Amino acid sequence: MIVFKKVSKIYPFDCQALVNINLLIKDGEFVSIAGRSGAGKSTLIRLLIKEELPTHGQIFWKDQDIGILKNKDMPLWRRQIGMVFQDFRLLPNKTAYENIAFAMEAGGRPNQDIIRDVPQLLKLVNLTERAEHFPNQLSGGEQQRIAIARALAHRPKVLVADEPTGNLDLLNTWEIIRLLMKINELGTVVILSTHDRDIINGLDKRVITLEKGKIIKDDPNGKYILF
Amino acid sequence: MLTTLIRVIKSGWFNFWRNKWLSTAAISIMSLTIFSITSLLLINVLVNSLTTNLEDKIDISVYFKLGTSENQILDIRNELVKLDQVRSVEYVSTKEALKLFKEKHKDNEVLMQSLGELDSNPLESSLSIKAQETSQYESIVGFFNQEDYLEIVDKINYLENKIVITRLASIVKVTRQVGSIVLLILIIMAILVAFNTIRLTIYSSRKEIKVMKLVGASNWFARGPFIVEGIIYGIIAALLALIFIYPLLWYFSPKITTYLPGTDLFYFFQTNLISLFLLQLAIGVALGSISSIIAIRRYLDV
Structure with a gap:
């Protein structure tokens, strides 16, 4: 459970x-955050992963105020959230396999877990045969799927995707969205920020609409309402 | 803990290997740095041996009047040895002085002939004194100003050579001072160049560092591979520097010896090979790791 309490930035x-x-x-929710560029979607997400701090207010994960997390506890917090970015942010010097393994290594997971889980994650995103490729040898859609697999490596409770389809064509976009829905069905909270009307209208899930930094609509089976 | 260390080292090694161009650039700059530092140290050795040679040539001789007994002179010698300023005192008896004189002038027939016509040995016995430092000759000469000695001392050649000795002393001093300042400045310059190179390699990875932090890596886990990479740069750079220096010295050292007799850099290099290499290694590893740690700090704050 995530709570934003009177948060301003x-x-x-x-x-x-x-x-x-x-x-x-x-x-267990699937939440889309909609809004134009500059409406505050990315800021909301940056505050959630504590890439930045709110100017006012608090953000809670369960009962923990993440604003007062110490630096040394940050890695633990970040391992509870999976992050997917618009620009993929894979490590360029590591293969697809190593990128996923890195997240697990950073989390101090034993080698046998890594050997067991990474192939499973690659299978989940349907890229088993691309395991030994480097990011620059993968297409945009493939890179984003690897990034999702990496985000899931910690078995996070929450997956946050900031405009994950912003750099992808239509076909890849829907592949990513279907993947996110599948992950949500497996029990992970998915927070998806997007300004893509078709995605939001096609999802039929909760939509929070932001405009000029304010929530102007919060609809459990929302549609894209901005014009 | 051990697993983490192995992971960090492995990751650093892969980064090093997969960034061939960047690694090559960093290593070449660092080996140049280590090469310069080593050369500067060798030059310093050269300057030192040069000035020591020069200092070694400086001494003063105190001549005693004919008829002064050997015991008296040996007593003075014992007194002198007790002084802190005195490095060595050599006694040259009249017989020895004559022998040396004959040796020196054996080709000069006129001189030898006139010497043969003399009944007695005209040469005075003397003490040849070397000070610890050139500036101390003045006070050693002062030692002979005691009343007891004034009667038996004939002359002290310091007084004749005073100007030369003080000039020589100041040359030695200035050479050493300027040498160490220049050495220090050049070493700092070399270190700065290497440091900035490492900084650039880390700057090129700043986004990666951020990503590592965002996917849950601790500071040390994100930093570790870069430090390992820096250390690998250092080790390879030190090896390269050694490989460069060896043939260069082998070639140039005899030439330097011709100009400055009494110095043999290649010999010095060979006898100190291991400690020099360890020094280079230490410079390389310290430079690589410390630069990485400093350079990466600002990118970890995510």
């Missing part, structure tokens, strides 16, 4: 990215 020189956000995301 003001960037220097009075740029209000988020204004008084109150939000509750329950276990």
Whole structure:
């Protein structure tokens, strides 16, 4: 369960990215965050993974205020959330297999777990035969699927995807969305930020719509309402 | 813990291997740095042996009047040896002085002939004194100003050579001072160049470091591979520097010896090969790892 309590983010020189956000995301939910570019979607996600700190308010994971997490506890927190980015952010010097294994190694998981789980994750994203390829030898869609597999390597409770299809064509976009839905069905909370109307209309899940840093709509079976 | 260490080392090794161009660039700069530092140290050895040679040539001789007994002189010698400033005192008796004189002038017939016509040995016995430092001759000469000695001392050649000795002393001093300042500046420059190279290699990986942190790596887990990479640079660079220096010294050392007799850099290099290599290795590893640690710090803050 994730709770945003009166969260605001003001960037220097009075740029209000988020204004008084109150939000509750329950276990097992699939939440889309919709809005135009600059509406505050990415800021919301950056605050959640503590890439940045809120100017006001608190963010809770279960009962833990993540704002007061110490630096040494940060890796533990980040291992509970899987992150998927628009620009994939794979490690360029590691193969697909190693990219997934890296997340597990960083988490201190034993070698036998890695040998067992990574092939399973590669199978889940349907890229078993690309295991030994480097990111620059993979297509955009393939890279994003590897990134999703990496995000799942910690068996996170929450998967956060910030515009994951922003750099992909239509076919790959839907492949990614179907993958996210499958992950959600397996019990992981999925938070998807997107400005793609077709994705949101096709999902039929909860949609939170942001505009100018405020939540203007929170609909359990939402549609894209901005024009 | 051990697993983590192995993972970090493995990851560093792979990074090193897969970034061939970057690694090559970093290693060449670092081996140049180590090469320069080693050369500078060798030059310092050269300057030192040169100035020591020069200092060694400086001494003063105290001549005693004919008829002064050997015991008296040996007593003075014992007194002198007790002084802190004195490095060595050599006694040259009248007989020895004559022998040396004959040796030196054996080709000069006129001189030898006139010497043969003399009944007695005209040469005075003397003490030849070397000080610890050139600046101390003045005070050693002062030692002979005691009343007891004034009667038996005929002359002290310091007074004649004073200007030469002080000039020589100041040359030695300045050479050493300037030498160590230049050495220090050049070493700092070399270190800065290497440090900045490492910084650039880490700058090129700044996004990766951020990603590592975002997928849950601790600071040490993200930093470790880069430090390992830096250490690998250092080790290879030290080896390369050694491989470069060896033939260069082999070739140049005899030439230097011709100009500056009494110095043999190649011999010095060979006898100190292991400690020099360990020094180079230490410089390389320290430079590689410390630069990495400093350079990576600002990118870890995610």
